[in-house]
Amino acid sequence: MSAGKKTTPSRPRPADRVEHWDIETDVAIVGFGGAGACAAIEAADAGAEVALFEVASASGGSTELSSAEVYLGGSGGTRVQKACGYEDTTKAMFDYLMAAGGDLADEAKVRAYCEESTKHFDWLVSMGAPYKNTEYKERAIMALTDDCLLYTGSEKCWPFREIAEPCPRGHNLEIEGDNGGPLLMKTLTDQVEKRNVRIEYNARALTLIHNVEGEVLGLVVRIDNKELNVRARRGVILCAGGFVMNPKMLKQYCPRIADGPLPIGNPGDTGSGLLMGQAVGGALVNMDQHFITLPYYPPSSLTYGIFVNAQAQRFVNEDCYHARVASRALDQLGGKAYLIVSAEDYGHPSFMNAPIVGTGETVEELAEEVGLDSEMLRHTVDFYSRHAAQGEDPLFHKSAEWLKAMNAPYAALDCSLGEGAIYAAFTLGGLDTLPTGEVLTTEKDPIKGLYAAGRTACGIPRSASGYASGLSVGDATFFGRAAGRASAAHEPGL
Ligand SMILES: Cc1cc2nc3c(=O)[nH]c(=O)nc-3n(C[C@H](O)[C@H](O)[C@H](O)COP(=O)(O)OP(=O)(O)OC[C@H]3O[C@@H](n4cnc5c(N)ncnc54)[C@H](O)[C@@H]3O)c2cc1C
Known part of the structure; x- marks a missing residue:
């Protein structure tokens, strides 16, 4: 009653x-x-x-x-990790998840999850969930093929790669398209x-x-x-x-x-x-x-670009997982975030839907179209490019595989919340x-x-x-x- x-x-x-x-x-x-x-x-x-x-x-x-990707590993590796040549350790998985959770992490849960993760994979398989012994090597949000293993976090990115041995732990079901x-x-x-x-x-x-x-x-x-x-x-x-x-x-x-x-x-x-x-x-x-996601890749070549805020300054290592970048973008003053990319690396984003708000033969021309301070943008691009050419990113330690000097002409995508980009x-x-x-x-x-x-x-x-x-x-x-x-x-x- x-x-x-x-x-x-x-x-x-x-x-x-x-x-x-x-x-x-x-x-x-x-x-x-x-x-x-x-x-x-x-x-x-x-x-x-x-x-x-x-x-x-x-x-x-x-x-x-959902795509039903599952994040599993540790204990020497799941059947798929092993078949793809990875010997994942429980320690690496635990250290990564604890670092990713930071002050908010629940240690007891992370421990239980890491220790029993490969058994959970075996249980899902015993229930009939199919996973193929293959790796999807592209930087992607999800595998649209029936391949299984992929990096789905920021394991290879700073600061995590210095804390825990990187290993791919995303497991995608054996089915084509986003049908997991x-x-x-x-x-x-x-x-x-x-x-x-x-x-x-x-x-x-x-x-x-x-x-x-x-x-x-x-x-x-x-x-x-x-x-x-x-x-x-x-x-x-x-x-x-x-x-x-x-x-x-x-x-x-x-x-x-x-x-x-x-x-x-x-x-x-x-x-x-x-x-x-x-x-x-x-x-x-x-x-x-x-x-929260700002799905700025694929194409992965956009990762060669740099995100800047309203002050024309970088705020993140762009090779991170898309949710980490989205979160950092929202933290910027007014939620303003622009992805600046060399035309040679530009490809239309598959999911993000952000408008192009500027193009330029020079950084100054681009800055004027976007409404950014041209001196500051020139400094940001020059500083980034000078170090990237040496395989370095002294500010945010973007991985060397995504570093290269930026070349004209340039384009800018407006990734600010409320300006068209999908969050x-x-x-x-x-x-x-x-x-x-x-x-x-x-x-x-x-x-x-x-x-x-x-x-x-x-x-x-x-x-x-x-x-x-x-x-x-x-x-x-x-x-x-x-x-x-x-x-x-x-x-x-x-
Ligand atoms: C588009 C999309 C893609 C995603 N991709 C991934 C991914 O690849 N990997 C990943 O890890 N996560 C992904 N996620 C997140 C993930 O899908 C969810 O966080 C997770 O599946 C939640 O599972 P759940 O069992 O808690 O809830 P659900 O699967 O949502 O189940 C909850 C159920 O409870 C029912 N319910 C609610 N209230 C009541 C009530 N009062 N009485 C009776 N029934 C009720 C609902 O109808 C629902 O069926 C994605 C999410 C979305 C939306």
Whole structure:
């Protein structure tokens, strides 16, 4: 009973108001995307009775919309890394992810992820996910061929290459085009359907049910316009995605992407999972952090160019991963960022859509067309070119493979937010959890009976500047499985 008030995620239902249970199960999972599917498979394989509630009329979520690259390695390498001649170490992977996460990194989760990463790869393969023993060597955002292994982060870039031995860890499914997400979700959905899992589509989880001790006993779902009380004896796992489709929450928690960037995700990314967890005492962490991309490559030749701000000064090593560059660009005064490139290196960006706002036979001519200080731009280009010709970048240590002196004529692309260039974002904040998926309070006490994974939780990916493609699906599937196992093992309540 809702006692007259509308049932919302922020209003948990006290157990003493539940007159009867409409559905009873061991483990109840909210959301049938990547995290929810993996949680269901593992909980069922551990012998638990599982019910999966999905608001949409099919499985998928953002995982299905994604390229489904997964970031995996360590332990001597995945089967693909080894076949491609890489002997990845757990230490290198750990050091890289810790450096990428910086002050925001969750060491316990990073450790668990790195130590078990190759086993997770084997598990995905055992579920039927196909990965070819080949490498895609181009600098790219995703492999549009069916090749597997590629660099998807800033491993080869300064400062990371000085901290950890670089190794490619992005794993792309064996399918042509950008079709990894549908293939991964079909593979996982088939596995869930093979098991004894009760799947309810068109079922919106409304709120959690908890008792006076603070233990989560179940949840309320709306099916066929009726509110049903679901008893989950061993726990509820929230796998309902992030909050990029909730403008109010974005304004409150993550204002940097509230206006301007394109929100990417599925319509269910409304933050309902986060709010449900928060309402029973779960702590929300990292809420101001997000992924953002400025997809300025391919073509990779644009990496020979330089990004400058409104002061005509460089602000980043341009060989970094696109989200790191996007994040640095947004940090510039007024969000102004221009990509200056020699005509010989220019190729129309495949995805970025930024307008050409200037061309010039000389730097001065270019500066005038763009509206930049010509003396400063001349200094920036000369300084860069002088050192690049020697294979050096004393300011930002761009890798030698992307360094060469700039030559006239030049072009400038306006990559400022709001001027046409695509900036696409999703959220990285969520419920604070242990590596087991147990949801923590602000005092770091686990909430009995409550788990979260995927973008509902705050996982391995912590910021745009430390992001690598494959960390979200890797994290969602890995920690979804962990939450499934932990919940299935939880002593059932009465
Ligand atoms: C275009 C695009 C490309 C991407 N490419 C990559 C990539 O290559 N690699 C990578 O690592 N990451 C990528 N990402 C990010 C990644 O896809 C997501 O972060 C990740 O898949 C999230 O998984 P999830 O299980 O947490 O959520 P989802 O897969 O979104 O699943 C959540 C599910 O919960 C359901 N739900 C929500 N609220 C409720 C409710 N109240 N009741 C019932 N059900 C509910 C939703 O309908 C949804 O089905 C990409 C994202 C996009 C949008």
